[in-house]
Amino acid sequence: MKKTTLILAAIAAGGGLSQAATIAFEAEDFASVSGSPTFNTVVDANASGGSAITASDNSYAATATYSLNVTTATNYTLYIRVFAPSSGDDSMFVPTQSDYETMGSPTVEINNLSNGNNLTYRWVNTNAGTFVGETGDTSGVLAPIYDLPAGVSDFTIRAREDGLLIDGFVFDTDGGISDPAVLDASLAAVPEPSSLALLGLGGLALVFRRRK
Secondary structure (H helix, E strand, O other), X not given: OOEEEEEEEEEEEOOEEEEEEEEEEEOOOOOEEEOOOOEEEEEXXXXXXXXXXXXXXXXXXXXXXXXXXXXXXXXXXXXXXXXXXOOOOOOEEEOOOOEHHHOOOOOEEEEOOOOOOOOOOEEEEXXXXXXXXXXXXXXXXXXXOEEEXXXXXXXXXXXXOOOOEEEEEEEEOOOOOOOHHHHHHHXXXXXXXXXXXXXXXXXXXXXXXXXX
C-alpha cells in the first residue's frame, strides 16, 4: 500500500494564523523503481513503518520515483530519514533543480550521512547539510529549496552506495526544524480521509491520507 501524507498546520503567529505545509511519505511507498539492480525493500523494526529501501550495489543504477500530491504551491525543504552504517555506505542522490516543472536528474550528491552517528536512523536537512537534533554536517552538494507547484509532481532519487537504508521523506515549508520528533510524527500512521486529528506540534492540523 502506497501513501502520501499531507499535513496542513494552522499555527498562531502574531495574533493571526499562518499555514505550514508538510508532505511526508515512506521510502518504500514509491510509484516505481528502475535500474538493474534496483532498490530493494527490507524489513527493519527500527524503520518508520517497519521497512526501508536500499541499493544492492554501488553502480548508481537504482532509481525510485514518488508521486507527490501538492495542494500548497510554495517552497519546501527536503528532510530524509536514513541509517548510514559506515562511511562506505552513506550517500545518495536527490534532484538538482528546485522547479519541478523543469527538474533535473537526481545528481545532487548527499554524502557523509554517517558523520558522528552510524548506529541509528537520523534525519538530515538536505538544504542546510545538517542533521536534525544532532551536531555535525553532511558533505557533497546542498539540495535546493524545492518550489513545488500545486498538483501531482514526480520526485526521483538515485542510489549511490549500497548499505545505506533510506526510510522516509518529509517536504516541509519550515526549513529550520530542529526536533526529530516533529519529523517522526509526520511519518507516523495517520487517520483515514474522513478523520480529523489534533497534532500536538504547536497547532491544529488537518491530516489527509491518499492511497494508491
